[in-house]
Amino acid sequence: MIENTSSIDRVAGAILIAGLLFVLTPLAFVVITATQSYEDFLRNNFSLIPGSHFLENFREVWSRTDLPRQTLNSIIVGGIVATGRVALAVTTSYAVVFFTGRGRGFVYALVVASIMLPLELMIITAYQVTANVALPLNVVANLGGWWGALFGGPLDLQWNLLDTYAGISIPLMAQGSCTMILVQFFRTIPPQLARAAIVDGVGPLRFLWDILLPLSKGPLTALGIYMFISAWIQYMWPLVAASSPARTMAVVGLTRLQEDGERIPDFPLQMTGAILVTLPPLILIALFQRRIVRGLTLSEK
Amino acid sequence: MKQEIFRSRWLPWWLSAPQLIVLFLFFYLPIALAFFWAFHLEQPFGGGSEFVGLENFRRVLGSGEFWTSAGATLLYMILASGTSITTALILALAADRALKLSPLARNVFIWPKAVASASIGVIFVFILNPFLGILAPLNEIWPGFWNPRTNVTHTYIMLFVTNVWNAIPFTFIILLAGLQAIPQELHKAGAMDGSGPWRRLWDIQLPLLTPQLFVVIVLEVADSLSGSFGLIDTMTQGGPGGSTNLLVYKIYSDGFKAYDLSGAATQTVILMVLVACITGFQYFFLERKVNYDR
Structure with missing residues (x-):
């Protein structure tokens, strides 16, 4: 298509450059700072010039912290x-x-509904369930006390999945x-x-x-x-x-x-x-x- | 289009059972438990639960701290999703054009997806540090020019900038795919009728992008409520003075630091109902404005 689009293309190009700078600049600062030693950093604060201490820093992270x-x-x-x-x-x-x-429709609806509420919103009770995954079994078994009547005591299974x-x-x-x-x-x-x-x-x-x-x-x-x-x-x-x-x-x-x-x-x-x-x-x-x-x-x- | 090929009574249930069990345990059961605890009070020393009716709601709704937090949550939700969607939309419109930079931009704009909100929080806390970061020289010239630790407006600007950086990829992918799916013939027909590229942006591209914009708004609004946790926890811890103590962060501290299970569950229920209402509202009122004809 032959058409003069130079005005919109120039604006679009400027936007892309601005976007690239916005995304890449923080990453560049991370890399530059990671190449400096703590002493350099204390002396110069924020610097735009890369240092030469990346390997030292990396070795320290690797051996002194739990990160690996x-x-x-x-x-x-x-x-x-x-x-x-x-x-x-x-x-x-x-x-x-x-x-x-x-x-089929019912199953699909049950699955898709879970997209609307992320885990973060129900963190407290999700934690509770993970602390004892047998919780629903206990609840069902003790409903109306039939388990206790049969076996002489409420069912209390524990299955903790936290920290696994x-x-x-x-x-x-x-x-x-x-x-x-x-x-x-x-x-x-x-x-x-x-x-x-x-x-x-x-x-x-x-x-x-x-x-x-x-x-x-x-x-x-x-x-x-x-x-x-x-x-x-x-x-x-x-x-x-x-x-x-x-x-x-x-x-x-x-x-x-x-x-x-x-x-x-x-x-x-x-x-x-x-x-x-x-x-x-x-x-x-x-x-x-x-x-x-x-x-x-x-x-x- | 439907497939429906195989006939079997039990096999489809066996096939979907694993996912349904996982969803039951870690999605539906936590929701049910939140409702249970919202109407019960935990007895101290593991002594079970006591039904208290609406007492928990009266306690939560009667505290000023809750309303401050709810107000901050709504403010954050509107401004965070607004700024991130607008930015991603402008970037997608620019990257949709066949420029030399477009392929590079389409790749790089996805990168922030690989950075956790907590990681970018740590990074931006450093970059925007008032005494050590990039704005420190300006602070030396004009003391108090930039101080996100005490100035609430600055704190929110810091959160929004970080959130925009982190939220670009998903919105950008969906909007760019929508733009690329607009048939070239429509552009040609518009050009034949004498409308230039700027005019076509308003009259063709944006109206035809409304289905994707709708999806993105629904998802971003819901995500701004829950996804803010990583930023708040690493950048502000709810401060200064509780001004960024969003509900998702307040629920976490009430539940895991103050051990107030019933209070945290009650606020969880309120937050879940809020999310459901907002989503429902969007489907009823916003979807009518969506243009599905191509």
Whole structure:
């Protein structure tokens, strides 16, 4: 199309440059500060000139703080949550999209409703449930006292998941957005495919495993990466669910670097920690940007 | 389009059971428990619970601290979602044009998604530190020019700037996808009729973007209520003087620091009802203005 768009293009270009500066400048400050020694920082305060102490700072973070261990925790929890959410979403979406029968709409509504209220809002009672997952069994057993009448005492099972990988991960899976995206994707798969499978005598489970999953590899990987990142950047739930330093996740550990009681916090060390905590998901997102965006906007097209 | 291929009575239930169990335990049960504790009082020393009717609500609604917190929550919700959506919309409109910078911008604008709200909180507390950060030189020239630790307006500006930085990616992705899905023919037809690119921005792009804008508004408003925790906890801890003690942060401190289970649960119920009402309101009143015809 031949048209003079130079005025709007110039404005758009300026906006993009401003946006890039806004996003990148804080990251640049983090990197520059991480290269300075604490003494330099105290002398010069904020500086725009990179120093040469990054490796020293990094070695100190690596040996003196809990961050390496906590980064491993983030990798473990992120992996469990991503695998778990994608697996749960696959089975539920498959049941919702590919089966006839009553209850499909109801199941889907139950799952989608969970998107509106995030875990942060119900943190107190989610903590209570995680502190004793057997709570619903106790409640049902003691309803009207029938358990006590039969066995001479109320049922009081205790199953505490706090401060375990399961207790940190599973509540983070209780959210239906992954299923919603996957249902949209499964609906775009031509129905002839499954019909042909039935004609060939393929059962529903084999169809899922041998045909549908290989076909959905791309979107499933994108979803998995996105869910890994989403779990990695969680803060409030890991803060309350993990009490020991051995189970704390990296983002929570980073915020605790400053509680040293020094008059001026060791910002270079803290920014080095911020790099360690942020780099893994940042690399993932920069590398897989196209795939992730395509996976997320599936429902929009 | 519906698939509905396989017939089986029990298999679909077995397939959805794992997710339903997880949702029951960590979504529906916590909601039910919040309602339970909102109407009960915990006995000291683990002595069970006592039904107290609306007593908890009377106590919570009668405290001035709650209303300060609720007011701050609404203010934060409107301004935080407003500033972040506007910024992301402007960036998406610019990145939608085929410029040399567009591919780079489309990649970099997603990066903040990889940074946790608590991490960027720690980072911006440092960058915007009144004595050590980038604004420190200005503070030396004009003392008191920038002090987010005591000046409430400055505190909120700091929170909004940080929130915008962190919230760009998701909104940007959805809005850009919506813009790219607008058929090229509409642009051509508009150009044939003599409307320039600026005019088409108002008459074609924005009206056709309303479905995505609607989704983004619903999600951002809900997210600003819960997602603010990481910023508040690392940047202000509710201060100065309780001015940024948003409900989600107040519930956390009441429950985990003051051990007031019933009070925290009552406020949880109020906050959940508030979120449900706001979402419902958006569906009833805002969705009517959405243009689904392409």
